[in-house]
Amino acid sequence: MRNKVEWRNGKVAEIRQVAEDVRYIGFAVDGPVPRFDPGSHSNIAVEIDGAAANRTYTVIPAPPGQIAVAVKLHPQSRGGSRYMWSLHEGQEVRLTLPENRFELSWRAKHYLLLAGGIGITPIYGMAKALVARGASVRVVYAARSRGLMAFANELEALLGDRLILRDNSQGQHIDLDAEFAALPGDAECYLCGPIGMLEAAKAAWTASGRPVSRLRYEVFGDSGLFAEKPFSVEVLNRGTRVAVRSDQSLLDALIGAGVEMIHDCRRGECGLCAVQVMGDGVEIDHRDVFFSAEEKAEGHKMCACVSRLTEGHAVIDVGYRN
Ligand code: FES
Known part of the structure; x- marks a missing residue:
């Protein structure tokens, strides 16, 4: 590393x-x-x-x-x-x-790799590395259609029947409960996909009684539950109003408007760009993995690099941790 x-x-x-x-x-x-x-x-x-x-x-x-x-x-x-x-x-x-930032442990006796859409990118490299080491591995890869599955042919050649493709357009989805139930006790699961897939996997993993440390994941920051729409914010105590386009992050819009923002990963992981959303009545499309499910449900904090308001306007505090 x-x-x-x-x-x-x-x-x-x-x-x-x-x-x-x-x-x-x-x-x-x-x-x-x-x-x-x-x-x-x-x-x-x-x-x-x-x-x-x-x-x-x-x-x-x-x-x-x-x-x-x-x-x-x-x-x-x-x-x-x-x-x-x-x-x-x-x-x-x-x-x-x-x-x-998304390391294989190399310690497990069996690996389950789950990919959703473009989440295949780390999983592809992991699968090749694990096969090269002779590790026991199964890959389950879902996408909206077969034509959208990058590296599917290479993975088929590499893995044979250890690769399962799930084509959503054919009504196929990953059966997380069945996948986890079939794993040996000391297996590890690595997942990369949209936030909805991660949340479902975390719930199924916990329900299966497996140690949290053996589920490792990464999400891509543009995978919210809502389509991107423009919204606007007012920065508390500064009177600055900032319009956020649908193709722009809140973080970029704030920086572009001259608001000083601390940030690092830009992937919703480090939490440095977090802002507080004042008042109620606005909905946040949480796309980060930094805040807990409880904090997200409270609806008052969000990572400006990836999460967005679904629409509308809110007052935000960019210095609430100071
Ligand atoms: S910059 Fe790391 S969570 Fe936003």
Whole structure:
């Protein structure tokens, strides 16, 4: 695991379509690329509406000297995926060496890997690494249709009948209760998918009586329960009114309006960007994994990097922890 973020220059070496809405993008990187664990992430410098920004992507298996990511084009993109899809071979980029935030323990006798949609990116790397080590592994991968399943062919070749594909358009879904019931006692489960899938898995895992530490997960920050709509906020004691577009995060809108915000992960994990929502009557689409289910139900705190108001207007306190 790397502790220091190290930026490098790179060039787009390969682009290929790996699902209807997902592109593999490989970067040849200046200097040696250290070995990295599956589930690692790199930051990539992007340009959104002419302004510099960083976006974090899971790195996937790539040829030596390269770092590769798989990027889903979001119709409601905040700009990151649109920029990544605009890249062409030979284009120069700045990116960081991978660092791990979603680590495999390597200690379990059996691994169940669950992926929902673009959540396949860390699961794909984990499956390859586990198979290479001869580990016992089963992968269950669900998406809205077969055409949207990136790396499904590679995984089929790798795993054979240890891969289960669940095509939602055919009425197929992951049976979490059955999957967990079939696991040996010391198994571990790794999950990456939308927040709804994670919440369901956490509930089923707890109901199965298994240790919480053996369910590990990551969600992607744009996976709410509601479609993105514009909303607005007023910053308490500052009188600043900020309009948030549907393709923009609250964090970016606040920073763009000159509001000083502490932040780090931009993935709803660290909680540094949390704000307090004053009053009642507004609904929050919680997309973070930082706050507990109870805190989310209270409806007064949210991570500005990923969570949003479903619509409307609220007064927020950006310094409630000071
Ligand atoms: S920046 Fe980490 S939760 Fe928002």
